[in-house]
Amino acid sequence: MIDPLLIRKDFPMYRDHVEMQGKPLIWLDNASTTFKPDCVIEAIERYYKKETSNSHRGDYDLCYQMDQEVMKTRKAVANLIHCKPEEVVFTSGTTEGVNLISFGWAMEHLKKGDEILLNEAEHASNVLPWYKAAKVTGAVVKFVPLTEEGRVSVENLKAAISNKTKIVACAHVTNVLGYIAPIKELAKVAHEHGAIFVMDGAQSVPHMKIDVKDLDVDFLVFSGHKMCGPTGIGVLYGKYSRLEETQPYMSGGGMNDKFNMCGEATFLEPPARFEAGTQHLAGIIGLRAAIEYLQSIGLEEINKYEEELKAYAVKKLEETGNAIIYNAKSEAGIVTFNIKDVFAQDGATYLNSRGIACRSGQHCAKILNDFLKTPATIRASFYFYTTKDDIDALADAVKNGGNYLDAFFN
């Protein structure tokens, strides 16, 4: 049972009563980034204050300990998503993860006329790297239509896929609408046609239990900062055989086996092959603290609580009679809406004036707006430290949202 008020004691952003516009901060932008608990901040601080060292082949104790710390985090990630530690590659985040697959796998394996299948709800980071791979290889990016409700469906993928399809990439939870995609079934369809399946877990790994072996995805990418971890650290999971057939898109120290002055070099085995240069070591340590923190609360509990918050928010916003909700039925803790007759950005500014942090815009999924038939929306997104009081404050603001110029004159 989640007790958000108790949980908030672990978070300086809450404990220190951070304000915005002179009002208590109400943070409803968790799909964008999340607050950090003490244990994560302390882990980072410990690295900088007491454990500073580089990793890889050091001859002294601090360096040896650093290598152990990195390995412990690989194991923590493996435990979180149910894979082997050597299938865990550290990246700067989801975006780098997709780029790594695009440059390192797609550009190596795709040829002219091959197809990459995406869908209309994808985030820019799961669209643009594929455009790049298509441009370089002559492959084509195609978009699988969403259902009328806005879901990714197995039927629509079946209708769109062909033997030319080499990659199917899909977000587990879309960042605007918050529907959960049937990943296991989608991956099965992809594999039946000889395509690999890439799962964007940026909006799902922080919120629910993930088992990559059960889902049978070839790659999974996610970010640390959306799960109470530091910014600048993320994970690429790849089935080991897939990682073996992936080329590094960055080279340098820490990833080569040997090289000579004739321009020849051999690379280390995965995952080290993809981790050129000094890694974000403080971030790696902080990520482990975040994973352990989330597990101590329980990802199933978190998921259940967010579903409850979502249902509560939809009910409360509907009661105002002043909101247009675009995703009332989606599962994740994301509500996408507009205040009636108010342009999204004006609405979000008004919320800011009430101390409420929501995001307006196209949420990096610019192609989705053709589907929603509105130039922009406001998005409120929750986490396990969100309270029903936060949602009440949002609903109260939405109710009075017609006076949105109050933001400038009150």
Add this chain to the structure above:
Amino acid sequence: MPSSIELTPQIMREIIMDHYSSPRHKMTPKDAADYSTTHSASVNCIDDINVYLKSKDGVVTDALWDGTACAISTASTDIICDLLLGKKDEEALYIIEQYHHMIHEEPYDSSVLEEALAFMNTSKQAARIHCATIGWDAFESIIKEGHCHERG
């Protein structure tokens, strides 16, 4: 510059809402070839507009705009169109300069800003400064480019 009408928050709201709900200059010119134009969009927001300026003998004869925009950018862009009409380039640039000073809470000459004074509180919502200036910046760049043109 004492104004004969005191600019109350209520009046400022009405000015913004009036230009937002019925902008006077929001249209695509039919004879686009006669206009200098520029496109302006921001990565930070949804605003995505084109502005159009027509001049004769160094004097603005028409100013228009079109696109997708919030209340703040709609009203502020529409108001600058009003202010530019009949102005020489240097007068226009002076007005734009004063507006920028006002937006950034620096000393400014309020005597030339007329309805644009409604945006004097923009810095209360700092994230919206680019909305209040997107059209102004676009017109400024056209006028400055025009200057280069004449000199060249």
